[in-house]
């Protein structure tokens with residue numbers, strides 16, 4: 001029976017897990033004030049009234065989508081007990097490697113697996129406990145490996161299976177762990193299954209994907225792709241189309257087919273038998289799609305990106321498939337999983353990661369990567385004070401009971417340093433501040449290569465220097481309606497290539513990344529590993545100290561976080577456990593201000609300024625051990 005209708009009160013909706021995330025998301029995406037939630041009039045409003053007020057865009061599709069989501073979860077697990085179990089992945093520092101840009105040993109201009117092995121000591125010294133490798137499987141590289149052709153082979157561009165085995169052994173010898181990136185929402189169109197599905201419509205593989213018929217040039221529904229244009233690939237001159245939410249070479253798998261799921265589990269088992277320690281599951285929340293693939297709502301599409309998203313970002317069978325996969329393959333190997341889940345908030349996140357529900361261990365949420373009401377491809381300065389709002393909400397609703405993933409950078413986004421401080425005026429201070437929060441907040445830190453060196457965005461000067469399919473597709477779409485210069489500016493503001501340029505190893509040509517011609521522009525701005533390793537005031541040295549501090553602290557790993565009431569630009573919190581207590585004080589602004597008057601006293605362990613003064617300086621952070 002449906003719990004919610006259009007006459008339900010917002011208050012009741014907000015007290016259900018999915019409802020809370022939906023309403024918070026609306027507030028965030030529409031840039032509304034969180035104060036609404038304290039307003040009794042607003043909370044007494046009927047759901048139908050709210051949806052009608054959301055810009056008059058709330059047509060039937062919108063109401064159906066919202067009600068469908070709200071009623072998808074009858075089980076109220078907001079009150080589940082906190083997860084107190086000790087686990088290696090709660091204690092670890094993870095480090096994401098984008099192999100193509102990490103380190104090249106054979107001079108072809110592309111990073112490779114021996115390059116990762118060569119840098120294991122560097123990573124160990126930094127304090128890294130576990131590596132996450134972006135895809136290295138055999139692939140046509142349409143989306144840099146997120147389009148897999150053969151899940152059991154290594155792409156020759158990265159090396160051989162022997163290279164991989166050496167890497168895994170080297171990781172384990174050093175007491176570290178390795179997780180693979182697993183892309184199982186879609187395969188490459190060059191994968192054997194898809195090739196057979198196309199060449200023989202009677203083949204069993206036809207149903208491994210979402211094939212639909214539609215005459216002419218009109219695709220079977222109105223869904224848009226994450227990478228511009230329609231989410232469908234037309235098969236030759238037939239009336240057959242296949243669903244592809246990302247590029248035209250990334251074909252969505254049909255998870256409703258049990259045989260397909262079994263084949264996917266076989267692949268996972270194969271890697272686990274090899275000894276990998278777990279997986280980062282690419283867009284794993286997108287695997288279940290609404291039956292019949294109905295049209296998407298325009299307004300939701302504009303708000304959350306691409307049209308159709310409400311039919312798969314939290315699909316009807318998502319929980320069933322995750323539970324099945326966990327019991328079939330992850331549990332028998334005690335493997336770790338972290339799901340990439342665009343669009344999932346803290347409450348739905350609990351439903352996906354609560355240990356009693358046996359689905360995933362952790363997930364990545366993205367709500368802190370843009371300011372409320374802003375989108376990825378928008379040119380604006382990120383006000384770091386929002387991090388306080390974000391962590392306060394996140395820790396209150398999720399972080400004190402479950403294990404959050406803590407990250408700022410990855411291979412899909414421009415660098416956080418540049419979003420906050422585009423001119424680089426506070427580069428070192430800010431890099432240290434962000435790191436300090438990441439290592440002292442409650443959760444597991446994930447560094448992305450180069451973050452520990454203070455990597456910033458790259459000054460690409462024209463579209464020919466860009467490599468990423470998302471940027472190139474967007475550019476081609478935009479130049480239909482605006483000048484090339486305007487289109488380039490938009491692309492530049494959200495381009496994934498910013499974070500995909502090579503790591504700076506030293507001051508030599510191409511920053512020591514390759515002896516050949518690099519596949520993408522390299523940046524040599526002096527922020528390299530060699531010079532920072534010998535400078536005790538460098539960002540790298542600061543990150544090493546942070547890693548050591550966290551590693552040796554029960555309070556920083558398992559202790560509660562309490563966020564203190566302070567003026568807006570100051571973010572202050574404590575972490576405590578069994579007599580060990582820390583006070584962390586951050587100025588999230590490029591303006592100095594006075595320190596909080598009430599603050600615990602203790603020993604200053606780490607700061608990005610040499611000594612403490614009465615005022616809190618620009619982007620200052622202090623980590624204090626309370627005595």
Ligand code: TEU
Nearest residue numbers: 143146183226246282283342376412470
């Ligand atoms: O990303 C999924 C995702 O939703 C976005 O981050 C997306 O890449 C894009 O930036 C939207 O603006 C994952 C991978 O991390 C990404 O590299 C892949 O391109 C994508 O899935 C498809 O596999």
